[in-house]
Amino acid sequence: MKTVPFGTTETTTPAVIAGMMRIAEKSPEQVRALYSAAREAGVDFFDHADLYGFKHPGGYHHCERVFAEALDLSSAEREQITLQTKTGIVDGETWHYDSSYEHITASVEESLRALRTDYLDVLLLHRPDALVEPEEVARAFDELEAAGKVRSFGVSNHTPRQIDLLRTAVRQPLVANQVQLSVAHSTIVAQGLASNMAVQDDAVVRDGGGLVDYCRVHGITLQAYSTIQSGDGSGVFLGSPDHPELNAELDRLAARYGVTPLAIATAWITRHPANMQVVLGTTTPQRLTDAAAGSDLRLTRAEWYGLIQAAGHHVP
Template identity: 80%
Template sequence: MKTVPLGSTETPVPNIIAGMMRIADLSPERVRELYSAAREAGADFFDHADLYGFNHPGGYHHCERVFAEALNLSTAEREQITLQTKTGIVDRDWHYDSSYEHIVASVEESLRALRTEYLDVLLLHRPDALVEPEEVARAFDQLESAGKVRSFGVSNHTPRQIDLLKTAVRQPLLVNQVQLSLTHSTIVAQGLASNMAGQEDSLTRDGGGIVDYCRLHSITLQAWSPFQRGAQGGVIFGSADHPALNAELDRLAAQYGVTPTAIATAWITRHPARMQVILGTTNPQRIADAVAGSDLPLTRGEWYGLLRAAGHHVP
């Protein structure tokens, strides 16, 4: 398993993350099987959010509770893994809440749900148009000084939104979690066709190029939905919407002796931004398949060939 630094720190973390978004209905046995498969593969980094499982009887923090109740981790085992959770999305008419009160209350409940004394990483789940950086800073300061959160970051934020938070937040923002897959790859492809009229990839849409910004500021990008077909549901593998891409994935999988899942993973991990890939699967075999792409050395030609097969213009 390849490791990457967590943001601007020297802390090594695996470049494959086990996402816990879909465990709401799993039995304790299935959760333990998924957890064990991830640990055995070297993916000892687990991603949660207070939102996950909110539409189940347990409400908010449901998936965090399912995870903790199934595993009942000892103190020693807890220290061997990285627990990350997110907050800021609320099931209310206003949708987002990055207030001091909400952040602190959500973290307190996450700690109870996960049966842990601290979170390794806390992310703001989505941008809040009504954000007050001073309130975020006050919450982060209190949580850090109390030893309840060790590191902080964001999710789905643009460069300017990060800069706004940094006017008040004193902790380094180590992570930005963003959607990225071969068929949802604008943040990687934009600018390749720079100054070419009529080409979608000649435009920059996120206020300055989030991938380049994160590289410049030592922020680790975490790719969520790494196999999704873009805005549509379902995965890219075998999709009739992407015959050229699947043909190339199959060709490279045969060449390297791995699965298309490994190749799709390697396309992300090959990028010099040193990203992490968040797996949302509940299938232990899919974890093993993805990990096989953790350090797979795609050539430049193979990497660009996949980007072109996914429909992007490579001049």
């Protein structure tokens, strides 16, 4: 399993993360099988969110509880893994975002109870809050860090300018930014390729300008989610008749390297020198094994560029 530097910390983490978004209806046995497959593949990083499972009768933090109850980790094993969770999305009177001091701290307390742990390794702000007050975020982060309840902090789906705004008050390094990225949804990568090309849609700045480069400059680890999803909302692109050229290239490379197309889709992301992590939100143990194998592949430049072109992006 390939490992990558994690933010500006002195630690390394696996290039593949096990996402726990879809375990709401899984039995303890199924959760344990998924966890075991992850650990055997070298994946010791598990991604949660207070939102995951919120439509279940268990409500918010449901998937965190399912995970903890199924595994019942000893304190020694807890120390061997990384637990990351996210907060900030609220399904209340209206769907909205909340990055207030009160919401962040209350959500963390509930995550700690749900996950049956004394601390979170990483806490991310799940979505940018238009009403964010950086000083409130900073107060929450300072208090949680001082109490030993959260060790590292980051964001999700944030633009460079939104990160800069937080950094006017937040003193902790923001170690990660979790964003949607796949070879079929690669605007944040393709944008740089199409820079200054007036007739290319990819040249339109949609993320505040150079998100990938910004994170590399500032030592922020990009965590890619929905890594086998199309960018148009049509679902998984693997094997989809809507993506014939991309699947043909994935199949060709899979045969060349003796792996699955999923491994190649993973390798396309982990080949990038930004040292990204792939958040694989699967409940199928074999897919974790396949993705881990893909992280160890180093595609050639021609193969990497061939895939992004097969996905429909123009390389000038």
